[in-house]
Amino acid sequence: MTNNNLDEIVRRSLAIREKYHALETTHHGSEWTVEEDALAYLTDAGLVGRNIMSQQQRWPKANSQTELEHKLGENIWWLIVLADRTGIDINEALEKFLTKTENLLAG
Template sequence: MEELDFKEAIERSLKIRELYHELELQHHGSEWTIEEDALAFLTDAGLVGRQTMSQQGRWPAGKDSRKELEHKIGESMWWLIVLANRMDVDIKDVLGEFLTKTEKLLGK
């Protein structure tokens, strides 16, 4: 698979979230709130932990444990992009600021 540009990842992520909002309206009559999105992210982040345990041999592995781990890592990144956007946080800026600050703290 070709390398994904971060700007493209953000655009595609937000488009997918719009499509999910349409499904939420169809099934529930309203879009999920930011809090519901955050809870969904935390659930998927927890599943990253469980799949990591499985990958490391510390939890019984399912049939497609590796694929599920990869999927949940990608999904967690997607949720962070969505959450940042919904809360008017520029994810590119905050990631860049975090990396710069942390590099300085570590003497890089």
């Protein structure tokens, strides 16, 4: 994935989050806090685990590749949102992580 592709994914992700903020304000009188976003992310991360277990036939639920795919995408979306809301450039964070990890494993 090129940086331009990731930039576009970030732009689209943040636009979607703004629409959810509008719905939250309409239904609850305020936008979710960063903490509520983090909790929602953790909930979805747990669902990735359950969906993987199901896919691997280690959890008694009908396997749904579509549901797993959706939750994986949603988790990436949440990470982009959380990075933005905490003032972290997700492109830079990912680049730093990859470089540091590559360097650690190079030796």
